[in-house]
Amino acid sequence: MKAVGINGYGTIGKRVADAVSAQDDMKIVGVTKRTPNFEAKRAVELGYDIYMSAPDRENLFEEADIPVKGTINDLYDKVDVIVDCTPGGVGAKNMADYEKAGVKGIFQGGEKHDQIGRSFNSFSNFKESVGADFTRVVSCNTTGLCRTLNPIKELAGINKVRAVMVRRGADPGQVNKGPINSIVPNPPTVPSHHGPDVQTVMKGLKITTMAILVPTTLMHQHNLMVELDSSVSVDDVLDVLEKTPRVIPVEASSGLGSTAEIMEFAKDLGRPRGDLFEIAVWKESLNIVDNELFYMQAIHQESDVVPENVDAIRAMLEMETDPQKSIAKTNKNMGIIG
Amino acid sequence: MKAVGINGYGTIGKRVADAVSAQDDMKIVGVTKRTPNFEAKRAVELGYDIYMSAPDRENLFEEADIPVKGTINDLYDKVDVIVDCTPGGVGAKNMADYEKAGVKGIFQGGEKHDQIGRSFNSFSNFKESVGADFTRVVSCNTTGLCRTLNPIKELAGINKVRAVMVRRGADPGQVNKGPINSIVPNPPTVPSHHGPDVQTVMKGLKITTMAILVPTTLMHQHNLMVELDSSVSVDDVLDVLEKTPRVIPVEASSGLGSTAEIMEFAKDLGRPRGDLFEIAVWKESLNIVDNELFYMQAIHQESDVVPENVDAIRAMLEMETDPQKSIAKTNKNMGIIG
Structure with a gap:
């Protein structure tokens, strides 16, 4: 022990x-x-x-x-x-x-x-x-990126990743932080630090990230654009994400269309503090165009x-x-x- | 008349x-x-x-x-x-x-x-x-995309555009709309309608867009990734945006680091209703990596x-x-x- x-x-x-x-x-x-x-x-x-x-x-x-x-x-x-x-x-x-x-x-x-x-x-x-x-x-954002990019890399290889990270302005208990009614490029420069941070654990991955803060406290949201090395189907990707630990594909159509509803789902699961340790990936967002995979995911910054x-x-x-x-x-x- | x-x-x-x-x-x-x-x-x-x-x-x-x-x-x-x-x-x-x-x-x-x-x-x-x-x-979002993509296309040619549109949840006067504390993929599918909408006026442009709603009322915010046909510098792009009507490059470092501060700037200009008819592009966000131009911009949805x-x-x-x-x-x- x-x-x-x-x-x-x-x-x-x-x-x-x-x-x-x-x-x-x-x-x-x-x-x-x-x-x-x-x-x-x-x-x-x-x-x-x-x-x-x-x-x-x-x-x-x-x-x-x-x-x-x-x-x-x-x-x-x-x-x-x-x-x-x-x-x-x-x-x-x-x-x-x-x-x-x-x-x-x-x-x-x-x-x-x-x-x-x-x-x-x-x-x-x-x-x-x-x-x-x-x-x-x-960090929570980098952990979220690694959770889904790793299995995708293993499945199809990754040529290049672009990601736009929409970050919660503050945690629920942080009453002195903003923004209240504003979108804040944070940093206002490109790339943000998240790309290099992913590279500290996924060595050699080509990734460029942009990040903004928005007036919400519940979760971060990521928009991913992943150029793949080899040709796979959306079903192949969904299949591998379903099997990946700490990743849960969710359906907007089943009432999980937002970060707020996903947090409600975690409460219904009886999780301590309503935490969601898993990365939630919106099934509907998965699409492949010209061998480039697009998807959206949500990150519970306090617990992942x-x-x-x-x-x-x-x-x-x-x-x-x-x-x-x-x-x-x-x-x-x-x-x-x- | x-x-x-x-x-x-x-x-x-x-x-x-x-x-x-x-x-x-x-x-x-x-x-x-x-x-x-x-x-x-x-x-x-x-x-x-x-x-x-x-x-x-x-x-x-x-x-x-x-x-x-x-x-x-x-x-x-x-x-x-x-x-x-x-x-x-x-x-x-x-x-x-x-x-x-x-x-x-x-x-x-x-x-x-x-x-x-x-x-x-x-x-x-x-x-x-x-x-x-x-x-x-x-629409306001499509107008905003066209305003900056047109001069960039004329300057360097565009191979492909990726854009993530972070949209205000409601206008300031719309008290019955949300979200209040949530990030909402809208649509939860990729691509969003904005790309095809740009193509109704910029025929043949290759563009894929993703869109989400966030709890703010002031402006939309866009994150752009533009693969260029020919090699230009950030200064070339900034120069052409400075000269483009209805586009104003702004500096986060001068206190315009968010949509809220940009709206405050429009009020200080004495604009009717505090409107900003121009598209504000954050100077600091302009960067070119591997011949791909990155930038962030803000759109006043009520007036552009x-x-x-x-x-x-x-x-x-x-x-x-x-x-x-x-x-x-x-x-x-x-x-x-x-």
């Missing part, structure tokens, strides 16, 4: 904690919080030990009546790996501390590949992180990387070297249907 | 009425309303004669204290052309009435090309509508087709046969800067 610590029990951290707890070969031994907010209270109720990520804040936690086990330095001794779920840009600064404490570290897509030195996607390059000290699970974090733990701690076995195990324990 | 009637004094109709009134070679002799709402009251204040588009509604207008000059049948005798600005799908049904009354008719992009038999864009195919009885000004309606009147009534002269005249009288 491997021991896992979460640094940063926020949007991603709390989900990774629950996903790790659902496995039979790893457990959470502690999570860190900087602020004694509602998430900290809930962590206590769920039985997670809390460690303060910043020193000299005992008074705050005491006032909030939230028991703490110590600081993050006390947590290092108890873990085999820290999953760093701190805000983007903070994780890389923590890396030196992990190194000094002699613990392995998994970072999120908010960190830069070059700073961590290695990136991870379960389907694209699991083996590159086997036994590694540090790796970075690519969670199973990848579990797989990354197994790779780094050499608990499993076969990606398919780890993916299957993670999925089964998390109740992933796709 | 040619006499113009507007059938349907709503979002587009009221703008076309004002644009026609701003010209020195045509005038509005009447507008139709079905309902005596605030727009009808304002039309009276602006000096437009009102005709009822449906019979047996005198009581409604009387109760609202809005004077009417008669029904639409009374208007036919007074006009050289009717600009039909009724809701999408209604215009085509009116065509037989116009034919019977012996008046020419201009329709909007909500009607189907096949039903009207001819489509119009000032820059693409002005001459095809010279002397015609009926034509259709292509308005100057095209004025040009269409000149073409159909043979007041001008040179598109550039009509465009320049329309622009000068409307205060269009681009």
Whole structure:
């Protein structure tokens, strides 16, 4: 039973904690919080030990009546790996501390590949992180692109990918972010960083991405144009996507014509927090014109990387070297249907 | 002085009425309303004669204290052309009435090309509508695509266009439409109708489009990927767009990084209703990779087709046969800067 610590029990951290707890070969031994907010209270109720990520804040936690086990330095001794779920840009600064404490570290897509030195996607390059000290699970958008581009590449080969990423402006709980009523090219330059980020795990793939922010909180949406190497049919593509774990083809015609309806579907499935760990691909959008595949997909930004974090733990701690076995195990324990 | 009637004094109709009134070679002799709402009251204040588009509604207008000059049948005798600005799908049904009354008719992009038999864009195919009885000004999105694709085609030739259209969910005044917090593939199939619609005026252009609705009311946003025939530089493209009428390159770095800020800019210009008749192209988005041009643009859906309606009147009534002269005249009288 491997021991896992979460640094940063926020949007991603709390989900990774629950996903790790659902496995039979790893457990959470502690999570860190900087602020004694509602998430900290809930962590206590769920039985997670809390460690303060910043020193000299005992008074705050005491006032909030939230028991703490110590600081993050006390947590290092108890873990085999820290999953760093701190805000983007903070994780890389923590890396030196992990190194000094002699613990392995998994970072999120908010960190830069070059700073961590290695990136991870379960389907694209699991083996590159086997036994590694540090790796970075690519961002929710990049994870979504890899999930569907990998099987398509295996099926037909890919000459070139163009993708336009329509991103949610903020997560549901982020009340201080926009936009409220605007479309924001983000970045206003082409290509966006998503293409190069895919290339950190799908080496050599030709891909150009454009990205905008829109006033919604639920999911990202991707529009993909994929020039194929060999000739296949739409049915061939649909067939391979149906069989791909963590990908679910959905039908607009069955009432799943938008990101809002897809989130409603995830709630009906009884998912924790209404999460959809799978990438939803609209069946109707699949089309091939002049050997170019077009499709649209939806990404639940708060949760799609969670199973990848579990797989990354197994790779780094050499608990499993076969990606398919780890993916299957993670999925089964998390109740992933796709 | 040619006499113009507007059938349907709503979002587009009221703008076309004002644009026609701003010209020195045509005038509005009447507008139709079905309902005596605030727009009808304002039309009276602006000096437009009102005709009822449906019979047996005198009581409604009387109760609202809005004077009417008669029904639409009374208007036919007074006009050289009717600009039909009724809701999408209604215009085509009116065509037989116009034919019977012996008046020419201009329709909007909500009607189907096949039903009207001819489509119009000032820059693409002005001459095809010279002397015609009926034509259709292509939709706001299609107009926006033509505005920038035409000069790029003239500059470098176009092999193939891919475009992802991020559409506003509703106009600002449409309180009963969505989405509020969702991204909606619309249609969920590929290609969307926009590509074929461009081909009604830019014959033979290879173009594939994908379209989604997002929760914003201000503008549409387009993401374009244009494979060029010949090698040009980004500066060449920017130079030609700077010189193209009704196109304005804007800089995200100067505070115009979103559709909301661009609309604020239009208000600062003192435009009527805060309209932006020009297509705004983000300078920073222009890039050429492997002879493929990428760029992003914003479309003010309520107003970009308005100057095209004025040009269409000149073409159909043979007041001008040179598109550039009509465009320049329309622009000068409307205060269009681009």
